[in-house]
Amino acid sequence: MNFESPSPPIDIMLVEDNEGDVRLTREVLRDSKVRNNLIVASNGDEALACLRKQGKFAGTVRPDLILLDLNLPGKGGWEVLAQIKVDNDLKHIPVVILTTSKAEEDILKSYNLHANCYVTKPVDLDQFVKVVKSLDDFWLAIVKFSNLKP
Helix, strand or coil, X not given: CCCCCXXXXXXXXEECCCHHHHHHXXXXXXXXXXXXXXXXXXXXXXXXXXXXXXXHHXXXXXXXXXXXXXXXXXXXXXXXXXXXXXXXXXXXXXXXXXXXXXCHHHHHHHHHCCCCXXXXXXCCHHHHHHHHHHHHHHHHCCCCCCCCCC
């Protein structure tokens, strides 16, 4: 018999301004094999405030994983990524770029800013679901996260 207590849920921050993509991602993650909590920020300023637990986000849990779109209103994805990766309290959080851009310069710039991976969002609904499921399979089922949060 296995008497291990269940793992705590993985906290995921999705930084996405497209409501349709948010809804689909939420549905796919809800059906995930791994328990998770989804925190949604609709722009870069909101994402950084949430990560830094500022203002209305003071009681928000810091995520274990960030799914970051590059094309955001206000502060763009690269600025958010750059600020995360130079902040000693945040830089340990894996950041997955999840965007529609296939441009080689966007991929290179993301990795130069220390993104953990770059995934192109397909426009086709079925393919989008497959991409989110593959992220789920890898980041939630295979990758190990520390239960110790700063």
